[in-house]
Amino acid sequence: MEGLSKSDANLIVYVHPSQSKNVDKAILRELSSLLFKYSQAFDGVVLAYSVDPQDKCARILSGVHPYFGVRLRANLLIFSPKPNMLLEGKVVKITRESIHCIVLGFSSAIITDENIRNELKYKAKHGEGVYVSRYHKRHVIKVGAVIRFEVKSLDEEILHISGSLIPANTGSVHWLCSPVMKLG
Numbered sequence: 001m002e003g004l005s006k007s008d009a010n011l012i013v014y015v016h017p018s019q020s021k022n023v024d025k026a027i028l029r030e031l032s033s034l035l036f037k038y039s040q041a042f043d044g045v046v047l048a049y050s051v052d053p054q055d056k057c058a059r060i061l062s063g064v065h066p067y068f069g070v071r072l073r074a075n076l077l078i079f080s081p082k083p084n085m086l087l088e089g090k091v092v093k094i095t096r097e098s099i100h101c102i103v104l105g106f107s108s109a110i111i112t113d114e115n116i117r118n119e120l121k122y123k124a125k126h127g128e129g130v131y132v133s134r135y136h137k138r139h140v141i142k143v144g145a146v147i148r149f150e151v152k153s154l155d156e157e158i159l160h161i162s163g164s165l166i167p168a169n170t171g172s173v174h175w176l177c178s179p180v181m182k183l184g
Contacts, residue, residue: 001088003081003151007042009074014067027051027070038156044080045159047094047104052077079104081161082176085151089163091143094129096122100167101147109161111149116165126156146173 034046052073058065080104089101089109099111120131120141133139141147149163149170164181165171 002085003079003087004047005037005044005078007076007078009042009075010074011072012069013072014069017066017068020068021071027053027072031074036159038159041175042076042078042080044078045107046076047079048077049074079107081154082151083151086148086169087151087161087163088146088148091141091145091147093133094122094141094143096129098133099141099147101145101149103161107159107161109149109163111165115152115163117168120165120171133175135173136175138178139172141172146177147171148173 013027015023015026015030015031028051031049031051034049036047053070080136087109088105089103091101093100097113099116101109101111103109116131117156118137119134121134123130125134127144128143130159131141147165147170149165150167152164154161154163168174
């Protein structure tokens with residue numbers, strides 16, 4: 001899946017002197033505050049990190065703030081979807097007007113009817129909505145399925161993705177990865 005990358009970062013974490021007895025815990029608390037939020041500094045959402053302190057010594061900052069700076073090197077896993085990238089998500093809701101899914105377990109995505117190609121037709125089966133291909137009856141998108149879609153836009157503040165199923169290389173991952181799809 002596109003949109004995931006690793007980043008090596010040299011950081012300085014500012015720790016209050018009251019936390020000087022447990023600096024490692026203070027560093028982890030500070031880095032944990034970055035998780036699952038959009039960060040302009042990293043141009044994405046930090047999903048995970050591992051750290052390696054650079055120095056055993058910290059530098060006391062001059063001025064009115066009594067903090068000290070701890071230099072460290074961090075390996076970050078960043079989620080940074082951009083327009084035209086392909087993402088995968090698990091379908092959680094289907095209506096005649098849209099398909100809703102969750103990407104990586106935390107980011108919501110919606111594909112509205114104008115961004116669903118004409119090949120996929122909405123049907124109500126057993127009281128639940130599904131999208132079925134007009135040409136390949138086994139290409140079905142239903143609740144619980146994993147779909148591949150193209151990113152149209154991202155709302156960074158609420159981590160909401162708008163997507164598209166217009167390109168031919170999008171749809172049910174089960175169908176896209178099936179031997180039948182590869183032959184035809």
